[in-house]
Amino acid sequence: MPFVRKNLSALPKWDPAILWYARGIAVMQLRPLNDPTSWRWQAGVHGFGPGNLEPGDPPIGNATIDRYLAQCQHGSWYFLPWHRGYLSAFERIVRAAIAAIGTVEAKTAAKTWALPYWDLSKPNWRLIREEFRVQTLPTGEDNPLYVAERNPGFITGNVGITAKGVALDKILKTPDFGGSGGGGGTGFGGPETDFFHGPGALGALEGGIHNYVHGQVGGADGFMSDFDHAGLDPLFWLHHCNIDRLWEVWRKRDSLHKNPADPKWLNGPKTKKFRLYDQTGHEWMFTSSQMADTNVQPLDFSYEDVSDPLPGVAIPGHLHGFAKAAPASTGIMAMFGKNRQIEVLGATTPGVSLGSGRQKARVAFAAPKKTGAPGLKGFLGAKPKAERYLLNLENITGTRRGLSYAVYVNLPDDGDPETDEHHFVGMLNLFGVERASDPADSHGGSGLTFVFDVTGLVREEGVAITKPGAISVDFVPENADTPDNAAHVGRISLVRETA
Incomplete structure (x- = not known):
């Protein structure tokens, strides 16, 4: 029988699922860094750098780091399957740690214990629970769920998580799992890549509620807003459990929502395989295809609730074709129009700096080219079955993590962002921006990229169907402590994608 992951937000105070989670972590924290079942090793699998080392730690060779640590997939269509495998291995390790306590009570609890998920769909559920804010367990021991390295507001439970920041309507209506990147849609789960320890161009789920909660919980200096330390906060695992659950919600809510059938996704990256350690200390390799069904081995869990929040x-309608079309490709398939086509209509050069106040940018664009190719019939001359307009925020760099900006298109100058939901297109959160901005990083400091579907607004305003025009883009800071010159958006572009 599969283990059942329950809703953290609906559990009674110090429910056994929470208390045994704390006790399992306590066992893991006693283990040395070089033990793959230790708390710090498990956090290091997500991100690992010099700041993760403490005096007296046993040495870990570069080959071991390259093979097992700093492996998380971000800005990639592997984001969801990799994290599902990561969560599964971690859950089994915690379960084994609970059993290792040795009491009859602990061994019994380990037989059914599963990670809870942090559902944020109700206002009071967006507060950090008391169990993660107090420094002692009910029995008087130190509380491993308490972490001081968080947004200072966590002491009261309120780290500023808003309904707008965790909204799911646009995310769950994303029709395609993967995307092409390169200006086109990035899909629900992220753009097609090989092994990619991002960040980069973000899928709808990752760039939305995922990044936003990381930033709000971690704040300017906390664990959750930093790639290399996020896994040291016990809330990280419960947040990612909810992100994983939302993959199931997306998949089940519409028959058009499908995981990729491409062997490149099913079999995993070519350049580097997914490797973790299991609860026995042995290497475990897995592929995306093995992560597709939570009730089929090697997985063994289900979620308490995967009902559709948007019944x-x-x-x-304009997105139906994208649910059925393959992402943009190159080579012979592109020649015959089997892929999506991307047309950049206009872009800002240079970009715009973001700070403590509302910032507006204007993007002028040309009329879209006529569909089809003169003198050619058949595939190349066919009228597209689907069309969408995408706002690309590219090459976002900065040094202050944990900040969020609400993004609006064509918001009137006298419009109130606090009450205007119509022009709101999504949230830009700077989780990972420090790494993405570092020229010495593997991606050369190219920054983050966010993609928002703005088709409804563009068509409604009548600005981009048959003639040139312009759109305005407003960035409104969500955090009271947002400094001046917090970030820079290198380019803002409007893209037409057809399928």
Whole structure:
């Protein structure tokens, strides 16, 4: 029988699922860094750098680091399957740590214990629970769930998580799992890549609620807003459990929502395989295809609730074709029009700096090219079945992590961002921006990229169907402590994608 992951937010105070989580972590924290079942090793699998080392730590060779640590997939269509495998291995390690306590009570608890998920769908559920804010357990021992390295507001439970920041309507209506990147849609789960220890261009789920909660919980200096330390906060695992659950919600809510059938996704990256350690200390390798069904081995869990939070809300008509079309490709398939086509209509050069106040940018664009190719019939001359307009925020760099900006398109100058939901297109959160901005990093400091579907606003305003025009883009800071010159958006572009 699969283990059942329950909703953290609906559990009674110090429910056994929470208390045994704390006790399992306590066992893991006693183990040395070089033990793959230790708390710090497990956090290091997500991100690992010199700042993760403490005096007296046993040495870990570069080959071991390259093979097992700093492996998380971000800005990639492997984001969801990799993290599902990561969560599964971690869950089994915690379960084994609970059993290792040795009491009859602990061994019994270990037989059914599963990670809870942090559902944020109700206002009071967006507060950090008391169990993660007090420094002692009910029995008087130190509380491993308490971490001081968080947004200072966590002491009261309120780290500023808003309904707008965790909104799911646009995310769950994303029709396609993967995307092409390169200006086109990035999909629900992220753009097609090989092994990619991002960040980079973000899929709808990762760039939305995932990044936002990381930033709000971690704040300017906390664990959760930093790639290399996020896994040291016990809330990290419960947040990612909810992100994983939302993959199931997305998949089940519409028959058009499908995981990729491409062997490149099913079999995993070519350049580097997914490797973790299991609860026995042995290497475990897995592929995306093995992560597709939570009830089929090597997985063995289900979620308490995967019901649709948007009942009756279907994929918008203009997106149907993207649910069925393959992402943009190159080579012979591109020649015959089997892929999506991307056309940049306009872009800002240079970009815009973001600070403590509302910032507006203007993007002028040309009329879209006529569909089809003169003198050619058949595939190349065919009218597209689907069309969408995408706002690309590219090469976002900065040094202050944990900040969020609400992004609006064509918001009137006298419009109130606090009450205007119509022009709101999504949240830009700077989780990972420090690494993405570092020229010495593997991606050369190219920054983050966010992609928002703005088709409804563009068509409604009548600005981009048959003639040139312009759109305005507003960035409104969400955090009271946002400094001046917090970040820079290198380019803002409007893209037409057809399928």
